Amino acid sequence: MTSLLVQPTAATPAPATTSRRGRGGALASLLRNRKATVGLAIFLVFCVLAAVPQLFTSVRDPNALSFVPSQQPSGAHWLGTTALGQDIWAQLVYGARQSLVIALVAGLCATVLSVLIGVSAAYLGGVADEALSMLTNVFLVIPTFPLIIVLATYAGKGTLLVVLIVLVVTGWSYGANQLRAQALSMRNRDFLESARVRGERRSYIIVFEVLPTMTSLILANFLGAALYSVLTAAGLQFLGLGDPNSISWGTMLYWSQSQQALQTGMPLWAIAPGACVALLGVSFALMNYAFDEISNPALRPVRRNRARRTHS
Incomplete structure (x- = not known):
């Protein structure tokens, strides 16, 4: 009898150990993933550029017309100067801040709206589900980029706030549709039924029961929304729908195109900001793919080591 009573008490710490191992395994798999490592490294480089641009250039005002126009790359000006006498490298470094702000703020706000x-819509059901689903489908059907141009034009171009609002309004619908489908598949799960039986409020069930089980999908939607925001904001600013006096990679593309940089022998004025926009987009895409592989084992690539072990 004593041995039977002792065995259950000794086995109680097992769930805590298992959960710790699960968390450690997820973190270790994230650190081992090459896509996540490369994407995070690129993102951190741009974060450092945006946080402390003074460490990478001695120019304090990148818009100042302080240098000889149309200089070629040299030790004093790594990427040369613009046709207006501005240092291209300084503009590139200072432009990282606004581009990152647009990506993170617009991506976060669009993700919150999607959630x-x-x-x-999925949890409430009934009339609320029909109304919210119809709203989502309307934004999914409308052509996105023409809507962006119309909103940016008539909302008053030239401000960062307008660009952020336009990106959030046009970027939430796809994620909302995905999250609704996932939440519908969980609506009748046992743990949600037990929460309803306990008398928990709907807000409590959504925040503390439903959302924690959808963390990977919410994070993937955030990365996708950030990628969409980076590329779309650069396109808007390239078309002249942003503030032409602000410092960002999109406005650099706008001025290089308007001053015919490629035709006048200043290709780095256009190539450098375009490459930075592409690299930032690649970093978000790589992190998104990495989280997909971590959350879904079927997407993970097959390692060659396993094949070698089988042959040995």
């Missing part, structure tokens, strides 16, 4: 509409 609110998608998860609420």
Whole structure:
């Protein structure tokens, strides 16, 4: 009898150990993933550029017309100067801040809106689900880029706030549709039924029961929204729908195109900001792919080591 009573108490710490191992395994798999490592490294480089641009250039005002126009790359000006006498490298470094702000703020706001509409529609059901789903489908059907141009034009071009609002309004619908489908598949799970039986409020169930199980999908939607924001904001600013006096990679593309940089022998004025936009987009895409592989084992690539072990 004593041995039977002792065995259950000795076995109780097992769930805590298992959960710790699960968390450690997820973190270790994230650190071992090459896509996540490369994407995170590129993102951190741009974060450092945006946080402390003074460490990478001695120019304090990148818009100042302080140098000889149309200089070729040299030790004093790594990427040369623009046709207006501005240092291209300084503009590139200072432009990282606004581009990152647009990506993170617009991506975060669009993700929050997607979560609110998608998860609420799936859990509430009935008339609320029909109304929110119809709103989501309307934004999914409307051609996105023409809508962006119309909103940016009539909302008053030239401000960063307008660009952020336009990106959030046009970037939430796809994520909301995905989150609604995922939440519908979980609506009748046992742990949600037990929460309803306990008398928990709907808001508590959505925040503390539903959302934690959708963390990987929410994170993937954030990375996708950030990628969409980076590319779309650069396109808007390239078309002249942003503030032409602001410092960002999109406005650099706008001025290089308007001053015919490629035709006048200043290709780095256009290539450098375009490459930075592409690299930042690649970093978000790589991190997105990495989280997909970590959350879904079927997407992970087969290692060659396994094949070698089988042959040996």
